[in-house]
Amino acid sequence: MEKLFRFLNQLMPLSPELKADLNKRIYKRIAMHGELVIPEGKVCTQLYFIRRGFLRGFHYQKGREITTWFAFENDIATSTYSFLAQKIAYENVEAIEDSILYGINYDDLNTIYRLHPEFNYIGRLLTEKYYFDLMEHSLSLQFQNAKESYLQLITDHPQILKRASLGHIASYLGISQETLSRIRSKIV
Amino acid sequence: MEKLFRFLNQLMPLSPELKADLNKRIYKRIAMHGELVIPEGKVCTQLYFIRRGFLRGFHYQKGREITTWFAFENDIATSTYSFLAQKIAYENVEAIEDSILYGINYDDLNTIYRLHPEFNYIGRLLTEKYYFDLMEHSLSLQFQNAKESYLQLITDHPQILKRASLGHIASYLGISQETLSRIRSKIV
């Protein structure tokens, strides 16, 4: 848990009381490779900090899996829309490597926000960070062709390339797996 | 300004002091149709609430304009990445209808956040809202074809359809203007 506090502390110094209140409510969870950390179909109540490992968010569209994000060490992961809006999730979260997570549930997090209004600053900052990430992904989808998107992924997110499967990467880039395979063969 | 306070108040009741501090720092700006409200190439220091009108965000890619968002009455608009990260803007904001805006500058907004930590809650809430909007747009770009994206725009954002030009809408959907025109002719 030390690593989570270091992470939060670098965003904003945490008071001892805030630290204690967080400590009381955060729990540890292990997720093995292939494990569905958050399932679709019900309201997602858990938010996770990734201490170690690799997760992805995906959902089904016309019978196929669409991966919409990847998350690593020091990232926050949840079924975002469902967690924030407290509506039924259509998004699944899966561990694609053995992972160690620190979790907090929705009500507990809101209790923290209520008891420590300054914690909203961290909430705002993290939401902004993930907004930027999404913006980057979205721009790549909007005006780049398959090859350009792939090249950008190579330079901006080599981690994803190394650790995710071709199929997951392809759907993340909004292209078919065959197209990605062909692009890759031409580049190397 | 009454309308802005009503908007904020419905997110969280504003204390009289907060209201006064906002009042001191918020100014009014008129932007005419075609006016560049925020230009690229320098750090964006202004955030606007749209009292009335219609704006779009766009940037240039391979010599062409790419529209990434539209914003209406009761929306917040700025060159998002530049404003939040205080980095050089690559995004322009243009009024595509005569508009009335309420603005605040970056330092003043942060003064508000400092003097009134609870205002971070509103900041978090609004960031989350725009995160959802972006997510919706991004998903549409990722796994829908041109026709599906257009049909979704018709049902989800008829306002955009009515008020934006074909070229703007096409680039927003990530397709060429000719393709959009052909799709439209087949549907009607």
Next chain:
DNA sequence: GTTTACATTTGATAAAAGTCAAAAAATAAT
């Protein structure tokens, strides 16, 4: 080491979307 399961590549073909150029339609300016 062989079998089984799963992931990736390759080939042939079809569908979707882009490009360039010109015509038509809609708006704005005089």
Next chain:
DNA sequence: ATTATTTTTTGACTTTTATCAAATGTAAAC
């Protein structure tokens, strides 16, 4: 109203990407 300007549509053609099917490669399980 007429002209000028901008926006939208249409046509011919090219490029990109998807799809389906099969082959190959890789890794785990027995």
